[in-house]
Amino acid sequence: MDIGRRARSIAMVRQLGPGLVTGAADDDPSGIATYSQAGAQFGFGLLWTLVLTYPLMCAVQLVSAHIGRVTGHGLAKNMGDILPRWLVTSLIALLFIANTINIGADIAAMGDAAELVVGAGGHIFTVAFAIGSLLLQMFVPYRRYAAFLKWLTLVLFAYVALVFMVHVDWPAAAKGLVWPVIAGTSGITTVVAIFGTTISPYLFFWQSSQEAEEVATSADARPLVDAPEQAPHEYSRMRLDTFGGMAISNLVAIAIMIGTAATLNAAGKTDISTAADAAQALRPVAGQFAFLLFALGIIGTGLLAVPVLAGSAAYAVGEARNWKIGLEHKPWEAVGFYSVIGVATVLGIVIDWSPIDPIKALFWSAVINGVVAVPIMAAMMIVVARHSAMGRFTATRWLLFFGWAATFVMAVAALAMLVF
Template structure:
């Protein structure tokens, strides 16, 4: 009898723990969006295992950043945009909102274009039609959150995340990459301006600004604003678990994308996602190619809805303005539709959009680190000095990478 009671108690504790998980997995969909697909596959096809270290570094940095974002929301009861609004003057708020809105549009560009490419690969639909369908489906996903609440939305997004993982891990399972070459890729180095461009795109696609803004609000809205004490301590501990699991999953999928390209596409003429899809089909068979396209579609559908959700949270937090969901969706969808209608190379547009995101990261990271290091705001949950140093190092690395990117691109080195 005691054994049964013990097992029942353990099950109840496990269920209670599982209930606390979720917000980080919604934020994590941003780390496996079509921009990641384009950047990682391009990096693997062009440079083999050279940039494995970028994937690992970016996901470690993302884990730290996402925890700090969630902690800000739980401890202060404010989302990051709301905290910026409280500290900034009106002109600064407007300027800050302008750059954040630009980042949101760049995010949506990658995700809608990725969904359009996937629908073209799966069903032969024109890219413009696929972009419109992707936007419409993302609206339906947003309505789930708007009408049913956050938890059903989390379940839908987590399910799509699982589909993404299966789609991209399949190729690595079918044709395992070289372990020695993978380990060799952990040594940080570049090979010219194009490798720096791709590294910046990979980081921009991983440490995504809108996910940083969003996670603070997701954690706050899901768990509330607990007062100091054991409940908050337990919640922050479980938030670390939530972020850790989500980042491990996202990092594994990102690494799988690059390793698949390095192992299967290296030396082939691969300049677009369509080329990669065809090459995977030739090398690994139609099932692997089909799973890749399905993973790309799930990535586009989930990430564009999460991106639009983040855009609404940013606007409401900074400007205290809410606009109807349909109009909010159309604002960020418009640039992607224009790109598709203009016939611009969608894969290149994806990569450039990720570079644009990389430039937006410091605007999210700098206030996040400042706020979570402020004892008057965070109290006993202020960052440890080592945590603050690591967070500033993350911001510095990204900023220096962008400076190097500009120099190498301008000089053609």
């Protein structure tokens, strides 16, 4: 590769940031469990869902990014400008509850995966992972921490590697990608779970707040409503970042589903409840190395997702309460913001040690996420179309079309989740 092409490649990688981390955090341990269950139970039959969700999640995450970069504020602040305060407070409270349950399930999965690898100490690993994540958010400078999260996304390629280590019926996989199949009530429930884990409210808040944080921490960056000359470059960057991040997210989800379909479903092992169950079941079917890749991937994705879950809740609560927010501040400079991160993480640990069934907890967090996502997405679409908020940078017709399409799909999914 010549110097010019190498420089362009490096520049392209450097443009990846909030969208890349957001997409990678979507493949958290609870998401891995959902995709593993779909592959183990239905083989290649539900791969089409991940093709369908790609343009929808790109649209909604791009709307989130645009709102943050154009206004210089996150979703909660912008929602508060158009919705009644009581409604915004209620939505954020439900977001906090769902995120806390998800944190508990994710760190429990990380602890279980570490115990599978080491042989003991699941609860100890769980606490260590949670505390380590909390300390990183509190005491590592934002720029360094954001770079750490970006590099951590590389762990996702463990699942892509898994696909090339097992025998895959590629014609059947290709058919599953393009031929929609839903088998009975359990198939409908799994489809709803895939939509719920792929398009989640905490991802909206995180990407929007990270765009706003980029504005706050960069000496040259300003909200686009105040610096329209920056728009062409920033819009190009956001599109590359979001399309790339969501592509990586969906490709990894597809790899997980193909890998578990080719191994667990082919071997008749269809009863998978958690990501750790999937890793354990892979050991006798796909071998020790495949098992290690899967288990270590759970730990890596958890380290990536837990700060996104806790951080998105803190941004939402802090913006709604007009607190000083942002990871660029020291803990004593933004006490309320970091208190929310700490409380969400500690409650996650408590959930892991409690008698609460983590599978039922994850189900109810998915229900809450699915229901809460609909009014939040509708509010986002109203904000991104308003000249009073976005100035001349309101959404294009195509972005509005796909954004509202995603909102409609999530409304149908939420209704189906409650019915089935």
